[in-house]
Amino acid sequence: MTTHTDSFYANSIPNMPAYPQLQDNIEVDVCVVGAGFSGLSSALHLAEKGFRVAVLESAKVGFGATGRNGGQIVNSYSRDVDVIEQRYDRKTASELCNMIFEGGDIIRQLVETHNIDCDLKQGGLFTALNHKQLKGLEEHKKNWERYGNNQLSLLDENDVKQAVGTEAYVGGLLDMRGGHIHPLKLALGEADAFVKMGGQIFEQSAVTRIEKGQMPIAHTEKGSVKAKYLVLAGNAYLGGLAPNISNKAIPCGTQVVATAPLSDEQLKTILPSDYCVEDCNYLLDYFRLSADKRLLFGGGVVYGARDPQNIEQLIRPKMDKVFPELKGIQIDYAWTGNFLLTYSRMPQFGCFSDNIYYLQGYSGHGVTSTHLAGKLLAEALTGHAERFDAFASLKHYAFPGGRHFQIPFTALGAAYYNLRDKLAI
Template identity: 65%
Template sequence: MANTLYPESYYAASANAVPPRPALQDDVETDVCVIGAGYTGLSSALFLLENGFRVTVLEAAKVGFGASGRNGGQIVNSYSRDIDVIERSVGPKQAQLLGQMAFEGGRIIRERVAKYNIQCDLKDGGVFAALTAKQMVHLESQKRLWERFGHTQLELLDQRRIREVVACDQYVGGMLDMSGGHIHPLNLALGEAAAVESLGGTIYEQSPAVRIERGANPVVHTPQGKVRAKFIIVAGNAYLGNLVPELAAKSMPCGTQVITTEPLGDEQAKALLPQDYCVEDCNYLLDYYRLTGDKRLIFGGGVVYGARDPANIEAIIRPKMLKAFPQLKDVKIDYAWTGNFLLTLSRLPQVGRLGDNIYYSQGCSGHGVTYTHLAGKVLAEALRGQAERFDAFADLPHYPFPGGQLLRTPFAALGAWYYGLRDKFGM
């Protein structure tokens, strides 16, 4: 059986040491079988274990192999489509409940880090950077919107103030969210996995789910074993493949690219980001960056629709980094990698139930770090019979991509081209 290793990323190279985990080679019984050991699966498993369920987690590769161990590491609140968009789509009552949850994921991350002593370089503070006056007006509106839902840790930054937090002369202003922040994402996943095991949960690596036998007592089959369960949680996201065809039809894997510099040293790092906040700009096809615990700059951006791996990631992302920070022109790039996230047509997560006992959450559309931690709590509540918050997500309308799986990639790329032009010309 193939042994799938982590991609050659900065995160894998700097990951905390963990014990080896076996592949499933037997038949086991459990209350809940979780498919996927990324944030959604690990968060679900933790909440379920804390409430007395027996939990078995199946991971096709290694804990945090997918987006959970490859992302930009930024704690960003709300969803990929904000609460006002949701409100126009589903009305004020459902939007109110979803709005109340929009800032919960970051709190869950901090609670997990504190409770289980997870070493993941957690830092507070995230900046949304405006490149145009129009984007600044949007941030002013966003601040009012978020404050309407009780989120008050926000500060608008004028041009002078944003220069105090990021050494980039492109920005006309921004917004600081002190409940945002950043982490080493793979170490967060590894710490959550250790917490799962400390509570009696079992994680099998190199154990892909190849078939789900549906029914009153569902069974998940792997190449060398199977898990009989009362409930199944499907948490594979962009790495699920076609295991559940009805989920694949309404989503599309997309790739994003990340580079990491050599260590910059304390003085240069502090000159770039004096308060050590993470930053993302306000473009539709946005760039994002932050410092690591050992003073490297992580810089990401770009989207490859259909999740192909570009031949030269550095050639795509380095020019973006130098546009923001020309002072880094002589700095070496030590790592470059790509990772997939799952896009939905609405840009909102898809949550639901298949039959009576198969639950799923997928399609974070680029806002996964915080949402997935919330999703785990919401799924666990539903399995305990408390479904109000689950239903608020499950009732969101979702549609297949135009043209089906054959044409979804070119249609999405065409839409991104259009919005990219709007970003370029400040429309």
């Protein structure tokens, strides 16, 4: 039996719900593979529209990146307005940019509608380590305001010190449409809401093969699901089920640590605003406080999703640089999780064999984009595919270097941009 990784999130939920293993051959309208945010959002939105939906999960609900990420509600995609407007035609760019805040809105709506207790807090802060990055945040604010976000504030050096309590930053951009959550609690709350609507979730039910046809069938070790539509939402944990889409992205690992709970005195100086924070570097650091006042600090990328031997050794120097007064603080939890990186850094949505859909490749912006993905999928299956098709029209490029060299080539490119960040060029 596959259980959750030994993370702060998993250990903070004493009575983890369990769903049965599939041990029968069943038939539904839609079979969703993967019980992460992509699959759960799809299942919820489809159930709301009257579809009979079954979700197959190889491990536990929220087992992958969904239950391990930094818990930050960060708007837009891994490529933002400036790149989208340069890269795509006007109609496509407009359609994509008009959706950049919708994922966060969906999360807040689900939390309110289904009364999900997930430690939701408002406020996300982007921080600049140099004046070049601060100028970029000024442009960022203008771009987001053009698409309707009027909850943005530029912070100068003194303002950001008041919010974060560090000498590391020269300014920042506060987005009150951002925020943070306990991601595993959110996933479990969404799963519970879906089941209460009549949906079915099967854990420990890895899909071993897919049988294509007019009614595709997802086979597991002890059962199968026949459906009108199949949705592949396993993202970095999909494995080899669909090589035609998995070869268009590479899994990457990111690391997070959780400190021991901070004292009241430390809280006054470390993060008095209780916002979530991420810096503007290419290989960025991100952090926030948990509900029980731990500092959750993450950063870095391991290309190819290898688990590093010593996560604390990778993260502690980054944390000490931002908060030198926390040097030596006890690290209670350290874990890693995999996300799926695309060459374009844009999500990959699409359909093959006419009835097999896929949602993947959020490239580090999965908390919000996954929730948008599920809503768009439900729209597409009810005859309103225009917004889904805006994403489906984007070309999915393979990484240079082929199967053997794409990971080192990507790591080399990241090292180049990391050097540019350090030199502020």
